[in-house]
Amino acid sequence: MLIGELAKKTGCDVETIRYYERERLLSAPQRSASGYRHYNAEQLGELNFILHCRSLGMSLADIRNLAAFKADHEHDCEDINLLIDQQIAKVHQQAEALRLLEQQLLALRDKCHDSHAAADCGILQTLVEAAEGEPCVCHTPFGQDNHGHSHDHDHAAKKNGRTQKGRP
Amino acid sequence: MLIGELAKKTGCDVETIRYYERERLLSAPQRSASGYRHYNAEQLGELNFILHCRSLGMSLADIRNLAAFKADHEHDCEDINLLIDQQIAKVHQQAEALRLLEQQLLALRDKCHDSHAAADCGILQTLVEAAEGEPCVCHTPFGQDNHGHSHDHDHAAKKNGRTQKGRP
């Protein structure tokens, strides 16, 4: 089986297959005289394993570990459980963060209904005022009476949407 | 105000501030004779605006657009609304995807309760069998009777956890 055929069978891009091999996730296949990769059923399984784990949101590092556990039959499965549990925790946290984000965005969106000049747009006004230190609908959920100065939403805490590694 | 002071005031890393300047999100500050950046209140506002938008999960490209709308007072705010609506949609989709992921992971986790050898681990067995084409708890939600061969979960469709750009 050549790489293109494997790609078709698995739905994985050819370049991604080569990438997985470079990253030592996929074992190096046999080569024809001209250097073409030839895959067998075992490697088809390997790739499907990787893709399955990826579809569960696992990192390539996690998948590498999982594959190592799979190879080491004696290994206690405690580590597997830990890995999955951590994955669940990670996914859960991210989902919660996004849920909050959606609420914040909806609150902001509610500041503008009709079409009008940008200068008068409630959304833009909210953003500009927030940058000047005023409270904002998005970061002051609803019941907080910090109606003036001195409020700090956590810009620093979550620098980018997906990884918050600063403070737990 | 030197860059370190601005960093402290905003909670933004010094290197990130320089990065925003390189990316033309932050206007270039005045320089002292020795090349030190000196910031004023206006640029403090600019940075806070950026950080506020980032905390709402917006991309730097979106923020650049938003800043352009802010500068162009005549501009109709329709585009702002569109931008926010798209952001809401994106966040919503990602949140839903993560919710599903969590369910899938929990179903998989349920395949192992006690500690034992990896060879007998229900989690690992599930993953290996799925790679061979069997149905799996994680990708066959619960009521589907595809109990044998010929099932395809959508490995190809969502290549990585965060961006599914293939089919909407």
Add this chain to the structure above:
DNA sequence: CTTGACCCTGTAGCGACTACAGGGTGTGCA
């Protein structure tokens, strides 16, 4: 006059791909 805290530029790295450029191979058809 030295120490140490700050500042500068430029470059490389992260993760998980994706997209070429620039070439080689293999098959079918006239």
Add this chain to the structure above:
DNA sequence: TGCACACCCTGTAGTCGCTACAGGGTCAAG
């Protein structure tokens, strides 16, 4: 046999939003 065309190869660079140096310069205090 010649040629088109689909496929394969390697290697490098780009994506995004930072982060982390290396290797230097500046400035105020002691």
